[in-house]
Amino acid sequence: MRTILVVGGGYAGFYTAWKLEKKLRRGEARVIVVDPRPYMTYQPFLPEVLAGSVEARHAAVSLRRHLRRTTVIAGRVIAIDHAHRTATVRPATGPAFSVGYDIVVVTAGAVTRKLAIPGVAEHAIGMKHVEEAVAIRDRLLTAFDQASALEPGPLRRRLLTVTFVGGGFSGVEGFGELLSLATALQRKSYPELSPDELIFHLVEARDRILPEVSDRPGRWVVRSLEKRGARVHLNAELLSARNGHVVLSTGAEFDSELIVWTVGNAANPMVRSHTDLPIDRSGMLTVRADLRVGTDASPVADAWGAGDDAAVPDLAAKRSGAATVPNAQPNAQNAVRQGKLLARNIVATLRGREPKPYVHHSLGTIATLGIGRGIFQYRGLVIKGLPAWLMHRGYHVLAVPTWERKIRVLAVWCTAALFGRDIVSLASVQHPREAFLADADLTPVPTSAQPGVPVHA
Ligand SMILES: Cc1cc2nc3c(=O)[nH]c(=O)nc-3n(C[C@H](O)[C@H](O)[C@H](O)COP(=O)(O)OP(=O)(O)OC[C@H]3O[C@@H](n4cnc5c(N)ncnc54)[C@H](O)[C@@H]3O)c2cc1C
Numbered sequence: 001m002r003t004i005l006v007v008g009g010g011y012a013g014f015y016t017a018w019k020l021e022k023k024l025r026r027g028e029a030r031v032i033v034v035d036p037r038p039y040m041t042y043q044p045f046l047p048e049v050l051a052g053s054v055e056a057r058h059a060a061v062s063l064r065r066h067l068r069r070t071t072v073i074a075g076r077v078i079a080i081d082h083a084h085r086t087a088t089v090r091p092a093t094g095p096a097f098s099v100g101y102d103i104v105v106v107t108a109g110a111v112t113r114k115l116a117i118p119g120v121a122e123h124a125i126g127m128k129h130v131e132e133a134v135a136i137r138d139r140l141l142t143a144f145d146q147a148s149a150l151e152p153g154p155l156r157r158r159l160l161t162v163t164f165v166g167g168g169f170s171g172v173e174g175f176g177e178l179l180s181l182a183t184a185l186q187r188k189s190y191p192e193l194s195p196d197e198l199i200f201h202l203v204e205a206r207d208r209i210l211p212e213v214s215d216r217p218g219r220w221v222v223r224s225l226e227k228r229g230a231r232v233h234l235n236a237e238l239l240s241a242r243n244g245h246v247v248l249s250t251g252a253e254f255d256s257e258l259i260v261w262t263v264g265n266a267a268n269p270m271v272r273s274h275t276d277l278p279i280d281r282s283g284m285l286t287v288r289a290d291l292r293v294g295t296d297a298s299p300v301a302d303a304w305g306a307g308d309d310a311a312v313p314d315l316a317a318k319r320s321g322a323a324t325v326p327n328a329q330p331n332a333q334n335a336v337r338q339g340k341l342l343a344r345n346i347v348a349t350l351r352g353r354e355p356k357p358y359v360h361h362s363l364g365t366i367a368t369l370g371i372g373r374g375i376f377q378y379r380g381l382v383i384k385g386l387p388a389w390l391m392h393r394g395y396h397v398l399a400v401p402t403w404e405r406k407i408r409v410l411a412v413w414c415t416a417a418l419f420g421r422d423i424v425s426l427a428s429v430q431h432p433r434e435a436f437l438a439d440a441d442l443t444p445v446p447t448s449a450q451p452g453v454p455v456h457a
Contacts, residue, residue, distance in 0.1 A: 002029040004346065005087055005101035006070075007077045009035035009063045011043075011332055012307030013107035014401065015339025016346075021069045023347045031070045032099065034077050034089055038063055041130055042400050044332060045409070047170070047368055049133035051177035052421040056134045058408045061401055073099070080104060080275040082303055103302045105342060106277065106285055106293070107335075110265035110308040119241035124165065124261040127174050139258050140178060141425030144185055148192050156197065158255040163201040163246055164262055165238050167209030171262030172221065173367050175202050178260075179230055180370025181421070189423060200230045201256065203248060205237045212365045213377045220384060221375055228370075268309045277303055284311040284323075289357035291342045304346065306338035307331075315359045324360070334360060336399075368392045 004020065006013045017033050024031070039060035048054035063072045075091040082104060090096040112126040125139075126132050140162065147159040162182070164175040179200050186193050202209070202225065208218045209232070222232050237249040246256050267283025277293050277300060278286040285305040287293055291312065293303035306312065308331060311323040324334040337360050345355035364378030366388065374389035376382070383391065393413070397406050428434070 001027055002102040002350070003100065004029050004031045004103045004105065005099060006031065006033045006105045006107060007080065007087065008106070008108035008307075008309070009033040009037070009067075009072070010040050010107065010109045010307065011335035012109075012339040012342070013105065014040040014061065014063065014067070015336050016105050016107060016306070016342045017063075017067050017070045018401070019340050019343030020346065021067060023343055028347075028350060029103075031067075032073060032101070033063060033067060033070050034073045034075055034087070034099065035063065036074065036076045036092065038072070038074060040401070041128075042396075042405070043128065043170075044396050045400070046127060046130070046133040047173035047177040049130065050127070050137050050174050051181040051370070052137060052423065053177070053371065053413065053416060054409055055412050056130050058405060058412065059133070060130055061405055065404075066402055077108070077270060078274060079270070080106070080277065082276050082300065085302070103304070103346060105346070106271060106275070106303070106305040106309060107307045107339065108268045108271055108309050111268055112261065113264045113266040115263065117238055117240060119243065119245075120165075120238070120259075120261060123241050123244055124259040126261050127170055133174075135427075136174070136178065136258065136260055137181070138425045138427035140182060141185075141423060142427045143257050144182075144190055144193070145425065147197075148190050152194075152197065154255070157199070158244065159257045160193065160197045161199040161201070161254060161256040162258045162260070163203060163241075163254075163256040164260045165203045165241075166262035166264060167202055167204030167206075167232070167234075168262060168264055169210065169212055169365075169367060171202070171204075171260070172210050172369070174260060174262060175200065175230070176225065176367075176369030176373065177371075179225070179228055180373070183228065184371075184421075185423060188420070195229065198229065199254070201246070201254070202230060202232045203236050203238055203246075204232070204234050207235050209234070210367065210375075213367075213375065213382075217375055217377055217382045217384070221369065224369065224373065224384075265308060271309045277305075280311050282311075285309055287312045289313045289315055289359075290345055290355040291338060291358055292345075292355065304342055306342050307335040310338075312338060312358055315357060316361045324358075332399075333363060366392045366395060 006017050017031050020031050039062050042059045045054045045059040049056050049059050075089040077087045078090045079088040087099050112128050143159040147156045150156040164171050182198050210218045240247040241259050247253050272283030280286050287305045287310040291304050292299050293305050294300040314322040314324045366376040368374050372386050374392045376388040
């Protein structure tokens with residue numbers, strides 16, 4: 001029996017394996033998925049995880065629950081030696097081991113782009129993974145609790161200052177959602193804080209945000225964020241974030257407790273440097289329109305690729321040579337469809353048929369900007385505000401894989417509509433032993449050392 005190895009169980013890998021399970025005849029091939037995470041992350045829900053509108057666990061689609069006939073290996077592929085049809089897997093604990101295969105599917109996605117800016121590695125949080133979204137939300141909620149116990153002043157201002165670096169799709173969505181949460185928190189639950197103290201900065205190096213929509217709707221998004229109190233810095237580069245002190249190329253400087261890094265994607269380092277498969281100049285897998293690795297002139301046998309780690313020719317684009325690469329959002333649309341086609345093409349070749357090329361015409365761009373606010377664009381058609389937000393929710397609840405996930409997400413939205421969002425920070429889960437290691441430290445502190453603590457009646 002043939003072994004099909006899927007490297008990465010994210011969007012493209014999950015759909016490839018899921019579809020293969022449905023298409024393969026018994027005994028035709030076995031499927032192995034290797035991923036360090038036991039779940040596929042439904043990344044479009046991360047902005048709502050930030051805002052507490054989607055439960056973190058619901059953005060994680062379990063591989064073992066939904067891929068019943070697939071062998072799931074928890075580990076990271078650190079090298080692919082396609083000449084010998086072998087991948088090296090490093091598990092979280094224990095020594096690395098080899099996995100042999102007949103066919104490899106490379107769907108390891110992209111990684112967050114890093115720039116050597118002082119303070120970013122120490123202070124900023126990315127927004128590509130569930131744990132990052134949870135941490136951002138917890139940091140904001142903790143900052144509210146801490147600020148509410150202080151008198152107005154620099155420390156309180158720093159705690160209530162949030163900075164997003166990168167005004168692309170995920171940055172703007174995360175920014176809009178977090179701003180919506182913070183505004184609601186201040187209004188409903190923290191009367192001791194004033195709305196002017198909430199300072200949200202969005203920093204973008206180019207002269208516009210959301211490159212996925214055209215100029216006018218892009219400008220509308222800036223205006224609508226500014227109306228909500230946000231400060232949008234265009235043509236501004238982050239120069240330093242050392243100790244949370246933000247310095248911009250425009251000369252602006254401020255302290256910010258929470259810095260979120262959303263500057264886009266870079267090539268997956270394993271794909272770029274640790275395989276003998278062909279890659280292009282940006283480190284992306286070279287893939288043909290039928291999703292086989294290689295070029296039309298020199299295809300690589302038994303190797304396939306899709307998603308954010310692969311430069312798949314975009315046959316729907318007017319420009320020749322265009323590829324469906326990350327940062328040309330909305331890319332999940334491509335990853336899902338490529339995953340499904342990839343499975344069909346593998347089954348076709350196993351049965352002696354020709355694979356089909358990938359052609360997908362974009363369904364448009366849709367983004368949430370916080371509860372009740374969104375933007376949608378399809379060619380010349382632009383829809384703004386509540387209708388776009390409802391379309392966003394409708395689209396994503398239908399798009400998240402499996403009915404079980406859809407129902408869980410819907411249930412949370414319905415309960416939140418009745419009772420509001422949960423607003424408790426669980427940042428303390430990072431230190432679970434603190435509670436029993438340290439009995440409450442009630443050593444008196446001279447009150448003069450805590451000048452900011454307000455006296456509650
Ligand atoms: C916040 C956010 C919001 C977004 N919203 C939208 C949206 O609204 N619409 C849209 O179309 N797109 C959206 N996207 C983009 C979309 O999520 C991605 O394009 C899509 O996830 C790409 O799928 P993929 O399978 O290529 O990669 P991923 O989904 O990133 O999956 C890659 C998988 O490979 C695993 N992996 C990585 N390296 C290895 C290795 N060495 N060995 C084994 N496994 C490995 C990873 O753990 C991961 O599970 C959003 C992205 C983000 C971050």
